[in-house]
Amino acid sequence: MTDDVLLRVSGVTVSFGGAPVLADVGLEVPPEGFVGLVGPNGAGKTTLINAISGLVRASAGEVVHDGRDVLPLPSHRRAARGIGRTFQQAQLLDGLTCLDNVLLGGFAWAPWLGWLAPRRRAQVRELAEQALADVGLADLRHHPVADLPFGVRRRVDLARALLMRPRLLLLDEPLSGLSSAERGAMAELLAGLPASGVAVLMVEHDVDWVRRLCARVVVLDYGVKLADGPPSVLDQPAVREAYLGTAQEDQ
Amino acid sequence: MTVRRVSLAAFAAVLLALPFAGSDRWLSIVVLALFAVLGAQALNVMVGLVGQVSIGNAAFLAIGGFTAALLDEQAETGFVLACAGALLAAGVVGAVASIPAFRLRGFYLAVSTIALTYAVLYVAAEVQNHEVGASGFRMPYPELLGVSLDSDVAWYWLLLPLAAIVTLLFHLVTRSSLGRAAQTVRDHEQIAPVFGVSTRWMKTAAFAISSGIIGLEGALMAYYVGTVHVENYTLLIAIEYLAMVVVGGLGSAIGVALGALLITALPFLLDDGLRAIGGTALSARTSDLTLIVTGAVIIGCLLWLPGGLISLPARVGAAIARIGRRGGKPTAEAPADVAVVREPAAVSRPAAAPATVSSAATAGSGGDDPLLQVTGLTVTYPNGVTAVRDVDLRCPKGSATLVVGANGAGKTTLLRALTGTLTSEKIATSAELDRYRGETLLRRSPDELTAAGIALVPERTKVFPGLTAAENLDVVPRRIAAGADRFVTRDDVLELLPRLAAVARTDAALLSGGEKQMLAIGRALLTQPRLLVIDELSLGLAPAIVRDLLEKVATIRGEFGVTVLMVEQAVRAALPVADRVVMLRHGAVVADLAADQWTDASEAALIGGGEVVR
Ligand SMILES: Nc1ncnc2c1ncn2[C@@H]1O[C@H](COP(=O)(O)OP(=O)(O)OP(=O)(O)O)[C@@H](O)[C@H]1O
Ligand SMILES: [Mg+2]
Numbered sequence: 001m002t003d004d005v006l007l008r009v010s011g012v013t014v015s016f017g018g019a020p021v022l023a024d025v026g027l028e029v030p031p032e033g034f035v036g037l038v039g040p041n042g043a044g045k046t047t048l049i050n051a052i053s054g055l056v057r058a059s060a061g062e063v064v065h066d067g068r069d070v071l072p073l074p075s076h077r078r079a080a081r082g083i084g085r086t087f088q089q090a091q092l093l094d095g096l097t098c099l100d101n102v103l104l105g106g107f108a109w110a111p112w113l114g115w116l117a118p119r120r121r122a123q124v125r126e127l128a129e130q131a132l133a134d135v136g137l138a139d140l141r142h143h144p145v146a147d148l149p150f151g152v153r154r155r156v157d158l159a160r161a162l163l164m165r166p167r168l169l170l171l172d173e174p175l176s177g178l179s180s181a182e183r184g185a186m187a188e189l190l191a192g193l194p195a196s197g198v199a200v201l202m203v204e205h206d207v208d209w210v211r212r213l214c215a216r217v218v219v220l221d222y223g224v225k226l227a228d229g230p231p232s233v234l235d236q237p238a239v240r241e242a243y244l245g246t247a248q249e250d251q
Numbered sequence: 252m253t254v255r256r257v258s259l260a261a262f263a264a265v266l267l268a269l270p271f272a273g274s275d276r277w278l279s280i281v282v283l284a285l286f287a288v289l290g291a292q293a294l295n296v297m298v299g300l301v302g303q304v305s306i307g308n309a310a311f312l313a314i315g316g317f318t319a320a321l322l323d324e325q326a327e328t329g330f331v332l333a334c335a336g337a338l339l340a341a342g343v344v345g346a347v348a349s350i351p352a353f354r355l356r357g358f359y360l361a362v363s364t365i366a367l368t369y370a371v372l373y374v375a376a377e378v379q380n381h382e383v384g385a386s387g388f389r390m391p392y393p394e395l396l397g398v399s400l401d402s403d404v405a406w407y408w409l410l411l412p413l414a415a416i417v418t419l420l421f422h423l424v425t426r427s428s429l430g431r432a433a434q435t436v437r438d439h440e441q442i443a444p445v446f447g448v449s450t451r452w453m454k455t456a457a458f459a460i461s462s463g464i465i466g467l468e469g470a471l472m473a474y475y476v477g478t479v480h481v482e483n484y485t486l487l488i489a490i491e492y493l494a495m496v497v498v499g500g501l502g503s504a505i506g507v508a509l510g511a512l513l514i515t516a517l518p519f520l521l522d523d524g525l526r527a528i529g530g531t532a533l534s535a536r537t538s539d540l541t542l543i544v545t546g547a548v549i550i551g552c553l554l555w556l557p558g559g560l561i562s563l564p565a566r567v568g569a570a571i572a573r574i575g576r577r578g579g580k581p582t583a584e585a586p587a588d589v590a591v592v593r594e595p596a597a598v599s600r601p602a603a604a605p606a607t608v609s610s611a612a613t614a615g616s617g618g619d620d621p622l623l624q625v626t627g628l629t630v631t632y633p634n635g636v637t638a639v640r641d642v643d644l645r646c647p648k649g650s651a652t653l654v655v656g657a658n659g660a661g662k663t664t665l666l667r668a669l670t671g672t673l674t675s676e677k678i679a680t681s682a683e684l685d686r687y688r689g690e691t692l693l694r695r696s697p698d699e700l701t702a703a704g705i706a707l708v709p710e711r712t713k714v715f716p717g718l719t720a721a722e723n724l725d726v727v728p729r730r731i732a733a734g735a736d737r738f739v740t741r742d743d744v745l746e747l748l749p750r751l752a753a754v755a756r757t758d759a760a761l762l763s764g765g766e767k768q769m770l771a772i773g774r775a776l777l778t779q780p781r782l783l784v785i786d787e788l789s790l791g792l793a794p795a796i797v798r799d800l801l802e803k804v805a806t807i808r809g810e811f812g813v814t815v816l817m818v819e820q821a822v823r824a825a826l827p828v829a830d831r832v833v834m835l836r837h838g839a840v841v842a843d844l845a846a847d848q849w850t851d852a853s854e855a856a857l858i859g860g861g862e863v864v865r
Pocket of ligand 1: 039
């Protein structure tokens with residue numbers, strides 16, 4: 001059982017004072033899996049990602065990553081164990097260039113590089129440039145991120161997460177703010193991740209792409225899991241009602 | 252780059268020549284300045300690099316001074332061990348002092364370092380009274396490697412390499428991966444752990460290293476001055492060091508070194524100057540005047556050189572480039588896509604430049620009377636990038652215009668230029684004609700424009716953090732002129748966006764991404780806009796909500812004649828709401844057509860142009 005599961009979340013509960021934002025939520029991501037996480041605004045999707053990556057403390061439950069419960073670990077130790085993530089609003093260092101921002105991703109596995117080990121440093125840099133090229137931003141590597149459009153910033157965010165060389169990548173709405181052409185390119189990149197050994201848990205509101213990319217979809221509805229299964233669960237009446245709106249006749 | 256190298260080399264040459272060529276007075280000033288460099292570099296690690304504001308320098312200087320005095324005087328350890336002990340003691344206290352920083356930030360943290368200063372000074376006073384009494388400790392002339400440190404020249408040769416090494420080390424650290432991690436703790440503390448950065452470790456290390464070096468400085472200073480007395484350590488010292496860091500350039504080791512040199516030398520320079528011009532009449536008051544002028548220089552730096560001395564070359568360069576652009580014949584030299592000054596418009600311009608899509612007749616729907624008319628709008632950012640190029644836009648009353656294009660096509664800049672949120676002297680905005688209800692929009696403040704009925708749902712900063720969601724909505728109606736008809740009520744907003752009712756009492760900063768977007772839209776609607784400008788309505792919203800909102804936009808447009816200008820990536824979804832579609836590419840309009848003429852070919856053209864930015 002543990003063999004074909006990279007991440008197993010079970011019974012996770014999170015509350016910020018009031019009613020729980022997540023109540024007893026569970027899901028599984030296989031290695032080389034691509035799992036979608038959808039639900040209405042405020043359902044707790046980002047909170048679940050925060051709980052897995054350690055930015056938010058879960059009051060109960062287990063998050064087993066690679067055979068070990070990581071809930072007791074602080075966030076930076078989880079990063080070192082191969083959990084990477086992006087943010088719904090790309091959080092970048094505005095004073096730095098795209099490349100410098102991406103390089104931060106290398107800290108998780110090569111924290112002491114600098115003037116100490118020039119060869120390793122060059123290697124990290126090469127990987128960072130590759131990650132930027134992968135997200136289609138090779139030309140902008142020396143451009144400061146401060147004045148970049150929203151959609152470009154989030155690609156820098158993704159490149160940074162990729163440089164972490166994660167085994168599990170948590171993506172918070174990677175396609176939002178992108179034009180349809182850019183979505184296609186980004187989706188192609190994402191689709192290739194599992195084959196390269198990166199399992200993905202993706203929050204996304206673009207249902208078309210969720211259907212196409214995800215092998216499995218989990219639907220959250222205000223803190224509770226509504227459905228979990230192949231993308232066709234999106235067609236269940238309860239899911240339509242809660243998420244897509246009842247009058248949905250679908251693209 | 253080479254200019255910088257050359258000036259650095261020249262600077263180093265002057266420093267090295269100083270003991271041989273300079274006057275005694277200048278040598279002693281430079282020795283003081285080198286002490287300052289050491290302390291300022293240390294403070295910069297904490298404040299500039301990791302973002303932990305500290306006013307505790309005096310405490311660590313005192314710890315260093317007193318530890319050295321006790322070790323050398325009482326334990327007779329000698330110079331080197333006394334200094335090492337001072338470094339260690341201050342470092343340990345610094346590490347302990349970092350514990351409040353796990354919870355406190357900014358102002359509160361600064362206050363905790365002031366408290367630390369008083370606690371340390373209290374203990375120091377007790378020690379001093381107990382050991383030596385009111386006169387304070389006397390320090391012997393130290394000896395290092397057989398050389399007696401009894402002259403400024405000797406101190407100079409000890410301090411110069413020390414200051415240079417510390418500066419170089421921190422300069423390298425700043426640019427290393429460790430430095431980037433530190434900056435992440437400074438700028439985005441919440442997310443730093445996601446990249447394997449332990450914020451506690453980072454803060455403790457910064458405090459310990461910084462305090463240790465300041466302790467070392469305190470010990471050396473004690474030997475140099477020859478006495479250790481508790482009254483020599485005041486909060487004023489800490490403020491002075493902060494000034495060095497800020498004037499030099501927060502976070503830049505080279506800048507901080509310059510700042511320390513300048514702030515130390517400035518009073519002496521002024522003193523000389525005042526004596527020279529004022530003679531005896533002024534010289535009686537020089538110390539007062541010097542203080543005032545020094546203060547003025549610091550304030551001036553903060554106001555006009557917020558990046559610090561280190562940013563001066565870049566600022567000067569930019570200014571020269573600006574003047575050059577204004578003066579010369581820029582359009583001829585600059586490549587077409589970064590042209591800054593637009594050619595004076597020819598008498599007639601094709602309605603839509605190289606249109607890849609069948610350009611349609613210009614007949615707008617919804618009447619001839621434009622609520623908004625823009626002709627030849629060009630926006631250039633300070634870095635020379637022209638984000639919007641010669642854009643014409645005509646929005647008849649009650650019309651809905653959809654602006655589409657790839658990321659970086661200039662959509663957001665266009666909307667911001669029209670809603671006043673681009674107002675900044677450094678951003679060049681120009682238009683031959685821009686009219687909103689007969690008046691110009693350019694260079695008017697966002698609040699004026701809001702009062703005039705223009706509302707923006709911005710792409711990025713959407714809500715007022717610190718206010719609840721409900722308070723965010725309540726902010727708005729007070730800005731609306733009493734006479735304006737209110738066609739959107741708070742109840743309407745809550746009915747349309749029921750989620751907002753559920754989170755009404757949550758701090759807006761904590762809302763989910765979609766909830767923030769809802770709040771921004773609700774707030775914009777509540778301003779009862781005549782012109783509603785939306786930058787990506789669908790951003791982060793669940794499909795059902797997007798549909799409801801688009802319907803609402805159609806309704807208020809139909810019923811109340813609100814004019815809509817929206818940027819939207821979900822073109823298909825927004826199309827039914829719009830009657831015109833304007834396509835931007837590299838800042839220019841490449842198509843302007845009626846919504847019902849939007850075809851698969853137009854979509855293909857949009858996608859075809861959808862490569863990367865700028
Ligand atoms: N730190 C916090 N304190 C209080 N409430 C919070 C906090 N963080 C999140 N919430 C609330 O928890 C709920 C779930 O938020 P979350 O960000 O997980 O939603 P989401 O599913 O990601 O929504 P969206 O699709 O809009 O991004 C929201 O109502 C939000 O207001
Ligand atoms: Mg979210």
